[in-house]
Amino acid sequence: MTDLTVVHRAVACLEGERDDVADRASALETFAREVRDVPTASGPAQAAGTVPATPKAMATAVGSATATPQPSDDRCETVKEAFVETVEPHTIAADDDSLVETMAAELSEEIAVSLAADADWTPALKRAVLEEVETQHRKTVLLEETLQRERRTLEEAIDEIDEIVGWLRATADESLLQCGFDDLREKHDRLETHRDRLETLTDERQRQFSGETNPRGTADYRELVAAIYADLPVKFPLLSTAARLYGICGDCQRTVRAHLSRRA
CATH class of the missing domain: 1.20.58 (Methane Monooxygenase Hydroxylase; Chain G, domain 1)
Structure with missing residues (x-):
């Protein structure tokens, strides 16, 4: 009856999985804190009452040619680096997936494209990232x-x-x-x-x-x-x-x- 011990070995597998999930939850919380600490760009395009509320609308706003151009900075790069240091190690992405593909799976394709293109770090983009992180954390x-x-x-x-x-x-x-x-x-x-x-x-x-x-x-x-x-x-x-x-x-x-x- 030695083969019956497989159900006892299952407990060790389950505990390993629980540890991994707990680590992922912690990573998402850390990433969210770091995202909140990154200040956003300012300008007419982000005036009160005109900021899109959804990731898809946000992506449209980020890419809009009519918005007043903002100085290029490294805020999106900071967010990407935070993602790599916190969330990426706890994803189920394949080894050959690019950073954009991994961010798309975790945050959404629109957000991944905006961050990869080093778009302006607007309040809309920041809010969209935080909303997606919260969704992943709830899951x-x-x-x-x-x-x-x-x-x-x-x-x-x-x-x-x-x-x-x-x-x-x-x-x-x-x-x-x-x-x-x-x-x-x-x-x-x-x-x-x-x-x-x-x-x-x-x-x-x-x-x-x-x-x-x-x-x-x-x-x-x-x-x-x-x-x-x-x-x-x-x-x-x-x-x-x-x-x-x-x-x-x-x-x-x-x-x-x-x-x-x-x-x-």
Whole structure:
């Protein structure tokens, strides 16, 4: 039953993922603070009541030829450097992705293009960056909550699994030939109870994957779990362990049943 330890190894994978997500949340918060500290350009184009409020409108305003030209400065470069130092290490961008591609994935294509072109660091552009960072931070917080629920699920399942495995190991060396009819019946019933518990555990896990038991109806929960445990030999360690243990209990039950039949 050594292969059943895969569900315990899943805990280490989950903790690693939780650490990564926490680091990303911290990086986003740091980036937001640094962005707020970068002063914006000023001029008629940013007059009160005329600043676009959305990233797409902001990009249009930044590129507008009618706006009063602003002196070139390195404010966008400062923002890009802050992004590289804080957020970029915690993205899932491919190794060959450019900085523009990574910023586009994290902030939006319009913002990435504006920053890459060293456009004026206007109040509209600054606000758009902060809004996108806040959106990413909310997603990260939601993921942290999801990972916390996954941790509780694992802990509860491991308690069930450890109890069943403990009983199987404690009775493994007992000779069924030395057991009386009542003892055999008790073992048979205990094994049936264990199988029922494992079946319930499996059903609850499948309901999680279908979104039935997730507070926000996380439709991609299955994909998230598969990604978390990608380094394990099985994609779904909890289900795999439960299925394997269910089969072991079934084999033991059939053996006990055979002995019961001979005693009847």
